[in-house]
Amino acid sequence: MKLYTVLLLLCLSDAVWGYDDTTFVAAVYEHAVTWSEPARPPTRQEALELMRTNLDVYRVQTREAKRQGADIIVFPEDGIYGFQTRDDLYPYLETIPDPEQIVWNPCDDPDRFNDTPVQRNLSCMAKDNDIYIVVNFGDKQFCDNSEDSTCPSDGKYQFNTDVVFDNRGTIVARYHKQHLFMTEVQFNQPPAVEFTTFQTPFGKFGVFTCFDVLFREP
Secondary structure, eight states, rough: OEEEEEHHHHHHHHEOOOOOSSSOOOEOOOOOOOOOSSOOOOHHHHHHHHHHHHHHHHHHHHHHHHHTOSSEEETTTTTTTTOOOOOHGGOBOOOOOTTTTTTOOOTTTSSSSSSSSHHHHHHHHHHTTTTTEEEEEEEEEEEETTTTTOOOTTTTEEEEEEEOOTTOEEEEEEEEEESSOOOTEEEEEEESSOOEEEEETTTTEEEEEEEGGGGSOO
């Protein structure tokens, strides 16, 4: 059995251990994010334009990583939109389906879910470069206060989320950060701890994010 752990940190991402001599090349990119602090929440179009600026950089770095022989590239926390308040963050978010329940390749099937251009962009990035991509992005999941006692008062969860695309562009893992840092009030803690792994031809990986590293779970 092969197991590796992927750490997504603000300043560092790494693969930290393995059980045999299987080798792979991992690329880690520390991004100088473009972001803004608007006087009002941005429109969805304004949010997409800002994210496109960061995704254009991701695309160049993914291509370069593949050129240098990388099998997987890991991008940093909050790299697509920077730090936002809860209300300002919402226009940047997309609903990310659970890959344990739904098999979806956004590049091949872009119209299956509404308003998912960022996931389509990342999926095609992985597929076009034949590389695994681990990226941090915000997930919105709507909930009903009358049925869910942990549902936020505004009727939606906003999760700090890691998404993994395989080299064909299929979403193979989704992880909601459990241990939010004290200033991450724009996000919600998931109702239950998630233990997320994904399999590749070069090993099995587990995912957690930044502040999670200080805790036993996940």
